[in-house]
Amino acid sequence: MERSIKRYLPIFVIPTMAAFAIGFIIPFIMGIWLSFCEFTTVTDATFVGISNYIKAIQDAIFLHSFWYTALFAVVSLVVINVIAFLLALALTQNMRGTNLFRTVFFMPNLIGGIVLGYIWQLIFNGILAPYGKALALNEWYGFVGLVILVAWQQIGYMMIIYIAGLQSIPGDVNEAAAIDGANGITRLFKITIPMMMPSITICTFLSITNGFKLFDQNLSLTAGEPSKLSEMMAMNIYQTFFGRVGWEGVGQAKAVIFFLIVVGIGLIQLRMTRSKEVQQ
Amino acid sequence: MKRRMMALTLSSTLALSLLAGCSGGTTGTTTSGSTTGSTSGGGDAASGSVFFLNFKPEQDAQWQELAKIYTEETGVPVTIKTAASGQYETTLKADMAKSDAPTLFQVNGPVGLAAWKDYCYDLSGTPIAGELTSEDFALMNGEEMAGIGYVLETYGIIYNKALLEQAGYTAEDITNFDSLKKVAEDITARKGELGFSAFTSAGMDGSSDWRFKTHLANMPIYYEYKADGINSTDAIKGTYLDQYRQIWDLYINNATCDPGLLSTKTGDDATAEFVTEQAVFYQNGTWAYADVAELGDENLGILPIYIGVDGEEQQGLCTGTENYWCVNKNAAPEDIQATLDFMYWCVTSETGTKAMCGGEGAMPSGAAGMGFVIPFKGNLESSNLLVNQANEYVANGYTPVSWNFSTMPSEEWKNGVGSALTTYAADQTDANWDAVVKAFVDGWATEAAAAKA
Numbered sequence: 001m002e003r004s005i006k007r008y009l010p011i012f013v014i015p016t017m018a019a020f021a022i023g024f025i026i027p028f029i030m031g032i033w034l035s036f037c038e039f040t041t042v043t044d045a046t047f048v049g050i051s052n053y054i055k056a057i058q059d060a061i062f063l064h065s066f067w068y069t070a071l072f073a074v075v076s077l078v079v080i081n082v083i084a085f086l087l088a089l090a091l092t093q094n095m096r097g098t099n100l101f102r103t104v105f106f107m108p109n110l111i112g113g114i115v116l117g118y119i120w121q122l123i124f125n126g127i128l129a130p131y132g133k134a135l136a137l138n139e140w141y142g143f144v145g146l147v148i149l150v151a152w153q154q155i156g157y158m159m160i161i162y163i164a165g166l167q168s169i170p171g172d173v174n175e176a177a178a179i180d181g182a183n184g185i186t187r188l189f190k191i192t193i194p195m196m197m198p199s200i201t202i203c204t205f206l207s208i209t210n211g212f213k214l215f216d217q218n219l220s221l222t223a224g225e226p227s228k229l230s231e232m233m234a235m236n237i238y239q240t241f242f243g244r245v246g247w248e249g250v251g252q253a254k255a256v257i258f259f260l261i262v263v264g265i266g267l268i269q270l271r272m273t274r275s276k277e278v279q280q
Numbered sequence: 281m282k283r284r285m286m287a288l289t290l291s292s293t294l295a296l297s298l299l300a301g302c303s304g305g306t307t308g309t310t311t312s313g314s315t316t317g318s319t320s321g322g323g324d325a326a327s328g329s330v331f332f333l334n335f336k337p338e339q340d341a342q343w344q345e346l347a348k349i350y351t352e353e354t355g356v357p358v359t360i361k362t363a364a365s366g367q368y369e370t371t372l373k374a375d376m377a378k379s380d381a382p383t384l385f386q387v388n389g390p391v392g393l394a395a396w397k398d399y400c401y402d403l404s405g406t407p408i409a410g411e412l413t414s415e416d417f418a419l420m421n422g423e424e425m426a427g428i429g430y431v432l433e434t435y436g437i438i439y440n441k442a443l444l445e446q447a448g449y450t451a452e453d454i455t456n457f458d459s460l461k462k463v464a465e466d467i468t469a470r471k472g473e474l475g476f477s478a479f480t481s482a483g484m485d486g487s488s489d490w491r492f493k494t495h496l497a498n499m500p501i502y503y504e505y506k507a508d509g510i511n512s513t514d515a516i517k518g519t520y521l522d523q524y525r526q527i528w529d530l531y532i533n534n535a536t537c538d539p540g541l542l543s544t545k546t547g548d549d550a551t552a553e554f555v556t557e558q559a560v561f562y563q564n565g566t567w568a569y570a571d572v573a574e575l576g577d578e579n580l581g582i583l584p585i586y587i588g589v590d591g592e593e594q595q596g597l598c599t600g601t602e603n604y605w606c607v608n609k610n611a612a613p614e615d616i617q618a619t620l621d622f623m624y625w626c627v628t629s630e631t632g633t634k635a636m637c638g639g640e641g642a643m644p645s646g647a648a649g650m651g652f653v654i655p656f657k658g659n660l661e662s663s664n665l666l667v668n669q670a671n672e673y674v675a676n677g678y679t680p681v682s683w684n685f686s687t688m689p690s691e692e693w694k695n696g697v698g699s700a701l702t703t704y705a706a707d708q709t710d711a712n713w714d715a716v717v718k719a720f721v722d723g724w725a726t727e728a729a730a731a732k733a
Contacts, residue, residue: 040395041377125544136484136543137706223486225543227699227719242370244692245395246731 035252045249052253061228062254065236066261072143072232073211073265076150080207081200084155088162089188102163106156113153117220120149124221135222142222142230149217154210158203165199166192197277201270208269212262233258328618330358333375333382335368335603338567339650345643346635350625356618366486369691372396376608383611383619386427388602389686390512393419393426394731400426401607401616407624408656417655419604427604430627431636431652434670434680435495435565436597437583440575443476443560451581457523457588461530467560468534478534480559483545484702491547491563492528493698494685497720498598499587500524501684512687514728518721523587525713532705535559540706565598566666569651577665584678596673600683601655627656639663689727696723 030042035052039045056062087105091098108116124135124145135141169192177187193200215234218224224231224239231239237258241251330350334343340362347358361382363371368386375382376399387393393400403409403418404425412418412428419427444450447467454460464478471477482492500520505511507519532539536553551571554562562572563585572580584595607619626632634642635649637660642649651664662668674680688694696719704712 040398041373043377121544125541129541129544132538132540132706134541134543134706136702137540225699226703227696242373243695244690244730245369245391248373 031252032256035249035256037252038246038249040245040248042248048249052249053257055247055250056253056257059240059250059254061231062233062236062240064229065231065233068139068143068230069212069214069232072146072214073208076147076154076211077204077207079147079151080154080158081203083151084158084203085162087155087159088166089192091159092163092166102156102160105159108153108155109157111153113216114220116149116153117217120145120152121221136225139226139229142225145221146214146217146230149221150211150214153217154207158207161199161203162196165196169195194276197273201273201277204273205266205269209262209266212258212265233261328612328614328616329356330384330615330619330622331380331382332358332360332384332619332622333368333372333386334360334362335386336567337362337365338570341647342635342643342650345645345647346626346632349631349644350622354621354625356622358622381608381611383608383615384623385606385608387419387604387606389419389604389683391686391689391731393421393604393606396606397421397426399606399608399610400424401609402426403428403607403620406620408620408627411624411627411656411658413655413657413659417601419606427606428623429601429603429655430605430623431603431650432599432601432655433566433603433653434582434597434599434667435563436585436670438554438562438564438568438572438666439581439583440554440557440560440579441581442579443557447474447560451583454583454586455593457526457586457592460583460586461526464530464534464561476557477536477553477559478561479531479536480550480553480562481535481537481545482528482531482542482563482705483547483550484542484698484705485544485546488545488547488550489698489702490694491550492531492701493694494688495565495598496527496531496563496585497524497688497694497697498683498685499527499585499681501687502598502681503587503589505684511684514689514725514732516721516724518717520587520589521717521720523589524720525716527585527587528701528705529708531563539708542705543702566651566653566664566670569664569666570648573665580665582666582669584673584681594677594679596678596680597670598681598683599670599674600686602683602686627654628658633658633660637662689724689731692730693719693723693727 034042034045036047036049037045038048038052091101091105121135124141128134128141133141135145173191173195174187177191182190213234214232215238218230218232218235219238222230224235228236228239233254237251237254239251240247240254244251330347332343332347334340340360343360343362347360350356350358361371361375369392372382372385376385385396385399387396387400400421402424404423408428409418409425417429417432418425419429439451441451444463447463447470449463454463467474467476467478483489484492500518500523501516503520503523504517505513508517532542536559537545550562550564551568553559554572555574557575561583562568564572582597584592584597586592586595589595605623607616607623609616611619626636631644633654633656635644636652636654638649639651640648640663651662651667653659653662653664653667670680697716700712700716700719704716
């Protein structure tokens with residue numbers, strides 16, 4: 001049995017590997033190479049050394065977008081996870097209609113980012129219009145708008161992961177603690193949360209990396225207005241690459257820098273939350 | 281989720297390379313029995329094919345039909361692909377990297393050419409170059425003819441005659457900025473009684489902001505170039521920016537909407553306001569004729585954009601082109617020949633010129649034509665009212681304003697000016713206007729330097 005599986009290994013692995021190589025590894029290596037080049041189209045590039053990187057880090061808007069994005073990632077991380085966790089707690093109690101609520105909270109996640117962005121833009125501008133304001137006039141309107149939008153979109157998704165985590169906690173641990181006299185709050189912090197750490201690791205990883213990589217919502221909600229001040233990193237890269245003649249290589253260099261930042265932050269976050277995970 | 285994460289992490293590289301990887305080949309499937317009747321040298325056109333990356337979404341249907349007819353007549357396959365509005369550069373950049381790249385594409389003028397000059401076939405001496413009515417419509421890269429303008433367009437302030445009369449004026453009352461201002465402010469003062477505003481919303485949404493950050497911004501640039509006797513510069517001085525502010529103030533403070541809400545107003549909003557008679561004036565060009573035609577030719581007219589410069593009574597409409605055809609030098613010789621033949625056919629054959637210049641029912645299928653004015657000998661009389669009015673202005677001795685926005689240093693510059701205009705509109709202080717001036721003057725210098733680096 002095992003030998004025959006081994007014999008057919010290439011048939012199962014090669015298509016996937018080929019797709020992965022064509023769709024990911026080759027473009028990735030090409031991308032790194034292109035970040036050292038000057039080019040108009042990606043197939044005909046000339047090597048220029050690290051000048052693209054120098055231009056990238058000298059770009060004030062890129063630095064601004066980094067801080068703006070980092071702040072957004074942190075704020076959205078907290079908002080999404082706290083609310084999703086509370087919702088998960090509420091929806092694992094014995095209440096009527098929990099399934100209905102779970103479905104309702106999850107549904108926004110099924111709508112694409114671009115569509116959401118445009119819909120929320122209408123909503124926010126509708127609310128701001130009587131005051132003579134608009135989203136595009138202030139970078140912080142855009143920031144709050146994005147947080148609300150992303151929270152609305154992602155809370156349901158994280159909630160499902162938390163619900164699965166909550167349901168896997170054995171009932172007897174909680175019961176024993178209750179008999180020992182631990183109240184609800186103590187049980188939440190001493191038992192539920194420590195046992196939920198694997199879910200928390202996943203959810204925080206997803207929301208922090210999503211926060212950094214946010215693109216479609218940003219594009220459709222604010223498009224970087226006013227004057228690129230609400231432009232986040234992914235969009236800044238896109239605009240540099242496609243929006244500016246002669247800056248394609250710089251956009252590429254920014255993409256490589258961006259990749260390193262996201263990987264770095266992701267790894268640090270994983271290590272931090274992993275170390276708190278406990279064995280059941 | 282995982283797939284999404286990966287895709288986004290390297291979105292730019294990935295997207296491009298995937299596109300490059302997926303482009304299937306549709307090469308050389310031509311039937312051999314047919315010839316194009318071309319006499320000029322180069323490759324054998326009969327075995328070539330044409331791939332036109334079209335800039336104008338509003339004319340996509342006509343190009344598709346023309347392509348089909350051409351293929352039926354000559355057997356040469358013609359592919360037309362139209363980039364989404366505002367996405368031409370992005371699409372071109374991606375498509376040029378494919379093995380199956382466009383053979384015919386567009387640049388918008390000298391600045392666009394700077395990015396694509398290494399891809400432009402020298403058109404001098406080709407039959408289509410001989411059809412141009414003036415050398416001015418060729419886009420030169422040194423000695424080489426890199427591009428050929430294929431459509432002339434005109435813009436100004438389109439107005440609704442009936443509403444203007446209702447307010448007690450006629451177009452003859454408006455001969456300079458002061459009279460335009462008087463009329464507009466009078467209409468605003470009596471807005472409640474009249475039931476309409478002077479201007480449509482000057483929307484700064486991406487679908488409409490080019491009307492102001494590009495087309496309106498052409499006015500101060502035109503006068504500055506004229507005063508200095510130049511036709512492009514690396515450092516704009518902003519001599520006429522006070523006039524730019526005057527006209528912008530007039531537009532935003534006499535419009536259908538509160539100036540603070542401009543960032544939310546789209547191009548469609550402005551069109552709708554004009555067509556439903558909520559406003560008298562609407563800054564746009566000949567290409568918008570189809571959108572406003574339902575008001576009826578007798579109700580439509582077009583005025584020059586007056587900004588308050590001395591002697592502007594003799595100023596006409598803004599006429600020019602930002603649509604230059606370029607042939608891809610890196611295409612196969614037979615494809616280049618096929619492309620040249622196709623271009624020649626479009627501007628000389630009866631079907632081609634009728635489709636490009638005609639209006640209602642000009643296409644063989646009975647659909648409306650493109651309504652262009654083409655700078656070629658084969659140009660036909662237009663049924664576009666705005667085009668004809670533009671011609672009248674020229675015939676009556678008014679000086680047309682040239683399109684200098686093709687010398688604007690970059691899209692980045694336009695966006696900077698646009699954002700500053702939006703901010704200023706919401707809060708019309710001198711400090712905010714200084715930001716517009718800064719984006720205009722300093723931004724120009726920075727972007728011009730960046731483009732050269």
